[in-house]
Amino acid sequence: xxxxxxxxxxxxxxxxxxxxxxxxxxxxxxxxxSAALEAAEAGARVVVLERASAGGGASAMAGGSxxxxxGTPVQEACGFTDTAEDMFRFLMAACGPDxxxxxxxxxxxxxxxxxxxxxxxxxxxxxxxxEAPVYEVLTDDGLQLSGGETAWPxxxxxPPVPRGHCPQVEQRSGVKLMEALIDALAATDxxxxxDTTVQRLVVDADRRxxxxxxxxxxxxxxxxxxxxxxxxxxxxxxxxxxxxxxxPWLDDPRCFKLGTDGDDGRGIRMAQAVGAAVRHMDSAEVSxxxxxxxxxxxxxxxxxxxxxxxxxVYHGRAGQAAVFRQDKDVFLVLDLATYEANPSFxxxxxxxxxxxxxxxxxxxxEGSLQATVELYNRHAVKGEDPLFHKAPEWARPLExxxxxxxxxxxxxxxxxxxxLHTLPTGQxxxxxxxxxxxxxxxxxxxxxxxxxxxxxxxxxGDGTFFGRRAGRHAAGVGAGAGS
Amino acid sequence: xxxxxxxxxxxxxxxxxxxxxxxxxxxxxxxxxSAALEAAEAGARVVVLERASAGGGASAMAGGSxxxxxGTPVQEACGFTDTAEDMFRFLMAACGPDxxxxxxxxxxxxxxxxxxxxxxxxxxxxxxxxEAPVYEVLTDDGLQLSGGETAWPxxxxxPPVPRGHCPQVEQRSGVKLMEALIDALAATDxxxxxDTTVQRLVVDADRRxxxxxxxxxxxxxxxxxxxxxxxxxxxxxxxxxxxxxxxPWLDDPRCFKLGTDGDDGRGIRMAQAVGAAVRHMDSAEVSxxxxxxxxxxxxxxxxxxxxxxxxxVYHGRAGQAAVFRQDKDVFLVLDLATYEANPSFxxxxxxxxxxxxxxxxxxxxEGSLQATVELYNRHAVKGEDPLFHKAPEWARPLExxxxxxxxxxxxxxxxxxxxLHTLPTGQxxxxxxxxxxxxxxxxxxxxxxxxxxxxxxxxxGDGTFFGRRAGRHAAGVGAGAGS
Numbered sequence: 001x002x003x004x005x006x007x008x009x010x011x012x013x014x015x016x017x018x019x020x021x022x023x024x025x026x027x028x029x030x031x032x033x034s035a036a037l038e039a040a041e042a043g044a045r046v047v048v049l050e051r052a053s054a055g056g057g058a059s060a061m062a063g064g065s066x067x068x069x070x071g072t073p074v075q076e077a078c079g080f081t082d083t084a085e086d087m088f089r090f091l092m093a094a095c096g097p098d099x100x101x102x103x104x105x106x107x108x109x110x111x112x113x114x115x116x117x118x119x120x121x122x123x124x125x126x127x128x129x130x131e132a133p134v135y136e137v138l139t140d141d142g143l144q145l146s147g148g149e150t151a152w153p154x155x156x157x158x159p160p161v162p163r164g165h166c167p168q169v170e171q172r173s174g175v176k177l178m179e180a181l182i183d184a185l186a187a188t189d190x191x192x193x194x195d196t197t198v199q200r201l202v203v204d205a206d207r208r209x210x211x212x213x214x215x216x217x218x219x220x221x222x223x224x225x226x227x228x229x230x231x232x233x234x235x236x237x238x239x240x241x242x243x244x245x246x247x248p249w250l251d252d253p254r255c256f257k258l259g260t261d262g263d264d265g266r267g268i269r270m271a272q273a274v275g276a277a278v279r280h281m282d283s284a285e286v287s288x289x290x291x292x293x294x295x296x297x298x299x300x301x302x303x304x305x306x307x308x309x310x311x312x313v314y315h316g317r318a319g320q321a322a323v324f325r326q327d328k329d330v331f332l333v334l335d336l337a338t339y340e341a342n343p344s345f346x347x348x349x350x351x352x353x354x355x356x357x358x359x360x361x362x363x364x365x366e367g368s369l370q371a372t373v374e375l376y377n378r379h380a381v382k383g384e385d386p387l388f389h390k391a392p393e394w395a396r397p398l399e400x401x402x403x404x405x406x407x408x409x410x411x412x413x414x415x416x417x418x419x420l421h422t423l424p425t426g427q428x429x430x431x432x433x434x435x436x437x438x439x440x441x442x443x444x445x446x447x448x449x450x451x452x453x454x455x456x457x458x459x460x461g462d463g464t465f466f467g468r469r470a471g472r473h474a475a476g477v478g479a480g481a482g483s
Numbered sequence: 484x485x486x487x488x489x490x491x492x493x494x495x496x497x498x499x500x501x502x503x504x505x506x507x508x509x510x511x512x513x514x515x516x517s518a519a520l521e522a523a524e525a526g527a528r529v530v531v532l533e534r535a536s537a538g539g540g541a542s543a544m545a546g547g548s549x550x551x552x553x554g555t556p557v558q559e560a561c562g563f564t565d566t567a568e569d570m571f572r573f574l575m576a577a578c579g580p581d582x583x584x585x586x587x588x589x590x591x592x593x594x595x596x597x598x599x600x601x602x603x604x605x606x607x608x609x610x611x612x613x614e615a616p617v618y619e620v621l622t623d624d625g626l627q628l629s630g631g632e633t634a635w636p637x638x639x640x641x642p643p644v645p646r647g648h649c650p651q652v653e654q655r656s657g658v659k660l661m662e663a664l665i666d667a668l669a670a671t672d673x674x675x676x677x678d679t680t681v682q683r684l685v686v687d688a689d690r691r692x693x694x695x696x697x698x699x700x701x702x703x704x705x706x707x708x709x710x711x712x713x714x715x716x717x718x719x720x721x722x723x724x725x726x727x728x729x730x731p732w733l734d735d736p737r738c739f740k741l742g743t744d745g746d747d748g749r750g751i752r753m754a755q756a757v758g759a760a761v762r763h764m765d766s767a768e769v770s771x772x773x774x775x776x777x778x779x780x781x782x783x784x785x786x787x788x789x790x791x792x793x794x795x796v797y798h799g800r801a802g803q804a805a806v807f808r809q810d811k812d813v814f815l816v817l818d819l820a821t822y823e824a825n826p827s828f829x830x831x832x833x834x835x836x837x838x839x840x841x842x843x844x845x846x847x848x849e850g851s852l853q854a855t856v857e858l859y860n861r862h863a864v865k866g867e868d869p870l871f872h873k874a875p876e877w878a879r880p881l882e883x884x885x886x887x888x889x890x891x892x893x894x895x896x897x898x899x900x901x902x903l904h905t906l907p908t909g910q911x912x913x914x915x916x917x918x919x920x921x922x923x924x925x926x927x928x929x930x931x932x933x934x935x936x937x938x939x940x941x942x943x944g945d946g947t948f949f950g951r952r953a954g955r956h957a958a959g960v961g962a963g964a965g966s
Contacts, residue, residue, distance in 0.1 A: 005915045007690075007758070098731040207490075241916075245762040245904070248581040248935070269914045273758050275490070279728040282765040304870040306789050325808040365869035367861055371854040378850055386848035387787040421728070431752045432488045433724075452731070 003199070006269040009213050009222075011204040017211065020224035021047040021191075023474045024212055025232060026198045026267060029057030030174075031443030031463035032232035033181035035426070035471030037121060040188035044227060044475035048190060049214055051197040051262055056178045058234055058259040058415070058444070059460060063136030064173025065146045065164030066118070066464070067457035070111045074142045074165055077127025084108040086158040091449060093157045094147055094314070095458070098280070099451045106424045107449055107465055114465050115165070122180035124168040133293045135315065135456070137166045137173070147455025148314025152389030164457045177460060196221070201229060201270050201439070209274060209438035228438045228474030230426065232467055235416035235444035236265025246281035247416060249323050255286070255414040259444075263415070267445040271420050274439065275430040279447035281418035285454040286319035289410040290332045294342035296394040298334035299376060302326045305359065305368030307376065310388040316454040319412050328412075331362060332405040333369065335398045349406040358402045373398055417454065419446040426470025440470040486682070489752045492696050492705075494687040500694065503707035504530040504674075506957045507695055508715060509681045509750060512540030513657075514926030514946035515715035516664035518909070518954030520604060523671035527710060527958035531673060532697055534680040534745055539661045541717055541742040541898070541927070542943060546619030547656025548629045548647030549601070549947070550940035553594045557625045557648055560610025567591040569641040574932060576640045577630055577797070578941070581763070582934045589907045590932055590948055597948050598648070605663035607651040616776045618798065618939070620649045620656070630938025631797025635872035647940045660943060679704070684712065684753050684922070692757060692921035711921045711957030713909065715950055718899040718927035719748025729764035730899060732806050738769070738897040742927075746898070750928040754903050757922065758913040762930035764901035768937040769802035772893040773815045777825035779877040781817035782859060783890075785809045788842060788851030790859065793871040799937040802895050811895070814845060815888040816852065818881045832889040841885045856881055900937065902929040909953025923957050925950040 022044035025036045032048060033055065040046045048055075069075065070084040088108040092099050119125065130141035137144050146164025148154055169176035185192070195216055202211035202222065211224040236242040237250070237257040242265045244251050257263070268278060291298045291311055300311050300318065308330075309321045322330045336351060352358035359369035376398070379385055383392035419441070421429045426440040442448070443463035450458050505527035508519045515531060516538065523529045531538075552558065553567035571591040575582050602608065613624035620627050629647025631637055652659035668675070678699060685694035685705065694707040719725040720733070720740040725748045727734050740746075751761060774781045774794055783794050783801065791813075792804045805813045819834060835841035842852035859881070862868055866875035903911050903924045910918040911929075925931070926946035933941050 002915065007913070007915060098727050098734075244581050245760070246764070251581075272755070272760075273914050275756050275758075277728075277755075281729070304790075307787075365862070367858050368870060371858045375850050375854045379848070387851060430490070431756045432485065432490060 006200060006266065006273045008201045008203045008274045011202050011210050014202055014211070014222045016222070017224040018221040019047060020226065021045045022227040023230060023471065024049065024223055024225040025230045025471070026212065027057060027231070027233040027262065028055030028182070028192060029232060029234065029443060029463065030059035030177060030181065030460050031467030032230070033178065033185055034464040034467035035230045035232060035442060036185055036190045037181065037188065038468040038471035039475040040185070040190040042472055042475040042477045046190035047223065048192040049196040049198050049212070049223070050192060050194045052260070053194050055182050055192065056175070057262060059463065060175045060178040061258070061260070062172070062174030062460055063456065064177060064460065065137065065144055065166045065457035066177070067146065067163050067455055067461040068111045068115050068165045069161070069163040070108060072112060072115045072165065074125050074127050075161065078129040078143050080161045082161045082163065084111065086161070087111065087163065089158040090147070090149060090154060094154055094455050095450045095453045097452055099449065103424050104449055107462060110465065117468070118464065121184040123177055125165055126168045129162065138171060140168045140170050142166055142168060146457045148317060150391060151313040152310050174460065201274055203274055207274065207437070209436060225438065227476055228440050230470045230474050231267040231271060231420070231439070231441040231445050232443045233267030233445050234259060234263035235419060236263060236268055237415045238263045239265040246418060247284055250284055250414050252328070254328055254409060254411055256411045258413050258415045263444070267441065268419050271428055271436070271439060271441065274436055276428045276436055276439065277421040277431050278419060279421045280451050283417035283452045284414050285316050285417060285450070286323045287413035288315045288319035288322055289412065290346055290405065290407055292344045292346065294344055295332070295334060295338060295346065297338050297396045298332045299372070299398070301331050301333055301369065301372060303329035305364040305372050307372055307388060310385065310390040312390050312394050314455060316456070323412055328408060330407045332407055333358070333373070333398070334403055336401045336403045337399065339403050346405050348403040351401060351403045353401050355402055358404055362404055416444065417447065417450050417452070419444060422446045424466065424469060425473040426466055427473065440474050442467040442470045489683060489749065489756045491684045491686045491757045494685050494693050497685055497694070497705045499705070500707040501704040502530060503709065504528045505710040506713060506954065507532065507706055507708040508713045508954070509695065510540060510714070510716040510745070511538030511665070511675060512715060512717065512926060512946065513542035513660060513664065513943050514950035515713070516661065516668055517947040517950035518713045518715060518925060519668055519673045520664065520671065521951040521954035522958040523673040525955055525958040525960045529673035530706065531675040532679040532681050532695070532706070533675060533677045535743070536677050538665050538675065539658070540745060542946065543658045543661040544741070544743070545655070545657030545943055546939060547660060547943070548620065548627055548649045548940035549660070550629065550646050550938055550944040551594045551598050551648045552644070552646040553591060555595060555598045555648065557608045557610050558644065561612035561626050563644045565644045565646070567594065569644070570594065570646065572641040573632060573637060577637055577938050578933045578936045580935055582932065586907050587932055590945060593948065600951070601947065604667040606660055608648055609651045612645065621654060623651045623653050625649055625651060629940045631800060633874065634796040635793055657943065684757055686757055690757065690920070692919060708921065710959055711923050713953045713957050714750040714754060714903070714922070714924040714928045715926045716750030716928050717742060717746035718902060719746060719751055720898045721746045722748040729901060730767055733767055733897050735811070737811055737892060737894060739894050741896050741898045746927070750924065751902050754911055754919070754922060754924065757919055759911045759919055759922065760904040760914050761902060762904045763934050766900035766935045767897050768799050768900060768933070769806045770896035771798045771802035771805055772895065773829055773888065773890055775827045775829065777827055778815070778817060778821065778829065780821050780879045781815045782855070782881070784814050784816055784852065784855060786812035788847040788855050790855055790871060793868065793873040795873050795877050797938060799939070806895055811891060813890045815890055816841070816856070816881070817886055819884045819886045820882065822886050829888050831886040834884060834886045836884050838885055841887055845887055899927065900930065900933050900935070902927060905929045907949065907952060908956040909949055910956065923953040925953045
């Protein structure tokens with residue numbers, strides 16, 4: 001049996017259990033911490049197995065907003081009105097097609113309670129709105145627009161309100177979230193074993209998952225799970241073979257994998273090896289490198305010199321369009337006055353007095369970019385964009401001189417969204433659509449709220465939310481618990 | 484256990500075997516027939532289980548060209564020069580990204596031998612070229628261009644030659660192929676059981692596949708496979724739940740599923756339930772309804788009035804672009820003289836003297852279609868299309884009066900391409916990348932030559948080719964056999 005094997009170990013072959021618990025949690029990111037907290041607080045004996053030398057995982061590297069709504073205290077303090085229904089309508093649109101309606105509904109209906117739970121577990125939020133739109137809030141403000149709610153077509157689906165809740169810290173706040181949850185966990189009876197990599201699930205003769213086999217340095221440990229194993233081991237961005245099999249567009253040096261080495265898909269594969277089903281394995285969050293918000297009057301164009309999306313859309317949607325639909329052959333075209341007035345990390349590649357010259361410098365087909373800019377300007381003088389519905393505030397004509405930025409070598413921040421098929425309880429489903437007894441999962445090991453589309457804050461959101469449910473259910477509290 | 488369950492049956496639970504064979508083939512389409520023929524001719528006792536009342540499956544419904552090359556007798560009779568290397572370069576480009584290089588190489592290198600094998604098994608080919616490009620040859624001609632070899636960018640990859648080999652019959656020729664293979668099979672000792680639906684695999688204590696459980700009317704039968712089970716049970720187009728999980732774009736009434744009810748994904752799910760891996764589950768062939776070849780001077784435009792592909796590309800590639808990249812919001816724009824001179828199944832939706840009027844009638848943004856036609860015409864007067872590289876013979880300016888055909892309700896012929904991960908021997912691979920002992924697959928139950936892109940004739944091609952290999956290997960002839 002190679003060390004890479006995920007083939008399940010028959011319980012009969014386990015000579016002795018090195019350790020045991022009611023609930024064994026695999027991975028200590030936000031989903032694992034939440035699962036462990038809920039299970040421990042429900043009275044279960046919990047052990048958390050983390051392959052790194054400390055908890056945090058990809059969650060601690062995240063920008064850190066948590067997508068919550070329905071009228072949280074932070075939203076109210078900032079003067080925004082929100083409802084679970086508006087949040088539901090937005091998320092179904094933004095995370096589809098084929099967003100899981102039952103999960104999205106529970107997530108929205110439970111959002112206020114979840115906010116309170118986070119606060120009660122030491123995650124602080126300041127009641128202040130970060131008005132300047134940025135990818136990641138680096139002040140201690142508590143609220144941001146994080147999902148492109150103001151951009152077409154989502155602005156037509158529900159009243160746009162900010163739902164990105166940022167833990168109060170003057171830096172990327174994923175680390176703050178994880179510090180708080182790990183501190184809260186330390187106050188429970190749950191035990192955490194670091195440097196411990198789970199390698200295979202243990203199944204009994206009835207195919208029930210009853211434990212795991214893990215490696216701790218040179219030792220192989222068998223750990224029994226009386227209630228259940230909760231897989232919160234991240235996605236598969238760092239498994240090249242899985243990426244090629246399921247999402248080959250990401251197998252490209254221009255796609256910078258966000259996450260940790262631990263996102264090697266092993267959690268997904270171990271579950272599949274005991275019969276679990278997966279969903280949406282080709283899905284990915286793909287953050288577009290441009291335009292930054294200050295350069296929103298710019299045009300994103302493709303290799304035919306055509307626009308292809310409203311540039312003010314959520315950067316993850318622009319990224320998906322660039323990568324899935326335009327083969328990454330994209331440029332940013334703007335006027336130099338806008339560029340110079342709004343310093344950003346982007347540097348101009350070409351500059352020219354006329355669009356014709358610029359087009360020629362860029363190597364675009366003769367007349368293509370000229371037609372694009374002429375048509376765009378014709379409507380933009382009226383603040384309109386009938387082709388792609390950029391918001392009026394950004395639909396402004398480009399004036400000479402012009403510039404363009406070559407994004408063909410651009411770096412997209414990516415991670416996988418496909419994973420195990422689960423119930424809202426966290427129960428992992430098999431190919432018959434029934435639960436794999438004893439097996440739970442949450443976070444990016446699963447296909448969660450972001451089925452195909454994405455909004456910032458939804459991974460920390462659905463990871464913590466459904467991690468809690470998985471922990472409670474594995475602890476025997478039952479399906480309805482926590483909601 | 485519900486009738487829909489694919490959970491494997493432990494061999495210990497099989498009271499008695501109702502039947503047994505060396506090789507059990509599941510499904511009698513082109514892959515199953517080829518597998519059964521090879522296994523039987525290698526001396527194995529073979530039983531074929533077919534859920535319908537007769538063999539044929541989706542293969543018998545196919546247009547019927549078989550993608551073969553490298554200088555077949557038919558290609559030579561028609562005056563075309565081809566090499567295995569050119570065929571390899573073309574297929575790697577057309578079937579990618581992530582086409583399986585080892586499978587494509589074997590397929591191209593073995594193409595001449597495979598042609599001879601088909602002929603030896605009663606599949607007749609006439610040495611005549613069907614020059615008029617059509618989706619399906621309805622004369623008895625033996626050769627057609629079937630994969631868009633002459634269109635950019637594939638024309639730049641290898642010299643374009645026709646490789647669509649059509650069995651000699653004056654109708655869609657899939658039925659001719661299947662008649663020949665089933666007749667050949669009848670001349671062997673292989674037995675075929677129709678009206679027999681395989682429901683679950685039987686595995687021994689070492690997880691080796693040792694048989695199947697099938698339903699024949701009211702009876703449940705256990706059938707032992709001493710050498711191996713070969714799954715050739717089609718794709719999953721007709722399983723709505725699987726389509727939503729893996730390829731939700733096809734879950735649309737505008738996508739007409741090609742195949743039979745038997746393409747319910749059960750072959751894939753039964754194998755997954757014993758630990759098999761899958762690949763490219765989101766992939767699909769998507770045949771675009773337009774333009775037909777006679778209307779190739781037309782323009783395909785999207786909801787922003789923009790062109791998005793060279794219209795003369797393989798119709799499956801245009802269809803993928805329309806469905807995956809343009810959300811099916813597409814139109815065909817042409818001049819009325821071309822329309823009237825070339826009757827087809829398409830009917831004009833709008834007609835107008837000017838592009839401005841047409842654009843308005845179509846509800847496109849003001850100026851959008853005008854910019855598109857103006858730019859296209861500017862280059863087309865020189866026979867050029869620098870944006871999308873339509874071939875010079877079709878790049879002709881549109882002249883007034885103009886017409887447009889609304890394709891937004893258009894019907895795309897679709898079927899799934901994702902499936903089991905297999906070796907060229909037909910051995911099904913598990914999540915560790917090693918073979919599932921005793922389990923083989925071929926045809927659209929697998930991810931085969933068409934990983935993501937498609938060419939007409941490649942399903943009958945790789946189904947028969949790798950079906951043969953699976954049959955030989957299951958019969959114990961060994962990995963290198965047949966190549």
